[in-house]
Amino acid sequence: MHFRTPREAELVPVVSDAVLGTDAVSDGRMVPLLILDTTNRPDIDDVVRAHEIFQSGDSTSMLGFPSRWRHKTVCLGINFMRPQTCGIYLEFDIISQGCIVEQIIQNELLYIQPGRPGDRLKHNPDAPKVLVEVPFRDLAGVWDTAWREALTRDFRKHGVARREANNSARAVITEWRDLFSQRVRGAPDVG
Numbered sequence: 001m002h003f004r005t006p007r008e009a010e011l012v013p014v015v016s017d018a019v020l021g022t023d024a025v026s027d028g029r030m031v032p033l034l035i036l037d038t039t040n041r042p043d044i045d046d047v048v049r050a051h052e053i054f055q056s057g058d059s060t061s062m063l064g065f066p067s068r069w070r071h072k073t074v075c076l077g078i079n080f081m082r083p084q085t086c087g088i089y090l091e092f093d094i095i096s097q098g099c100i101v102e103q104i105i106q107n108e109l110l111y112i113q114p115g116r117p118g119d120r121l122k123h124n125p126d127a128p129k130v131l132v133e134v135p136f137r138d139l140a141g142v143w144d145t146a147w148r149e150a151l152t153r154d155f156r157k158h159g160v161a162r163r164e165a166n167n168s169a170r171a172v173i174t175e176w177r178d179l180f181s182q183r184v185r186g187a188p189d190v191g
Helices: 042-054 094-107 137-157 162-180
Strands: 014-021 031-037 058-064 073-082 086-093 109-115 130-133
Touching: 014 094, 014 109, 031 086, 031 094, 042 086, 042 109, 042 130, 058 094, 058 130, 073 094, 086 094, 094 109, 094 137, 094 162, 137 162
Parallel strands: 031 109
Antiparallel strands: 014 031, 058 073, 073 086, 109 130
8 A cells, every 4th residue: 555645654543433334325234433533634534524525535445464474453554535635544453353344344335533532423423424445355265264363362362272262263253243244224323
């Protein structure tokens, strides 16, 4: 991913996450929303404001692992080109934030909302946000393996036997997918 400035290549902190589901977006699937700390990144605020005015834009994105040997985190780079230029670099811990990555990959969508530390969607559900397309379904097989292996290692670290750790990791992933494969119908659902 090519960022235009060194500031764009710096990690943007995620202060909160949630999911939004409406039948108007993604046929009712739950789409992850990230509230980003834009205290030092007013350009992200500008991109979201520009999208409010122009309603659409263009962006490219890249999702991957910072290390090909040990998958502890997943990185997402988003490069907005229109109506305003801006680059955003995010990183997710596979154990604590794997569910977010799963939703991004399955839906190929993500909401970005500017914010400050302590902000939550429930405090201001109408805050400006932008819906970003992130087409990474082809990464799903690699992601499945990385997520299962990371969860298995975490269970093992907590004293669970190897076979049981692997089975538990598979069960967690299956339950997560079952829960968030449900579709919302009717009024917006904020979670």
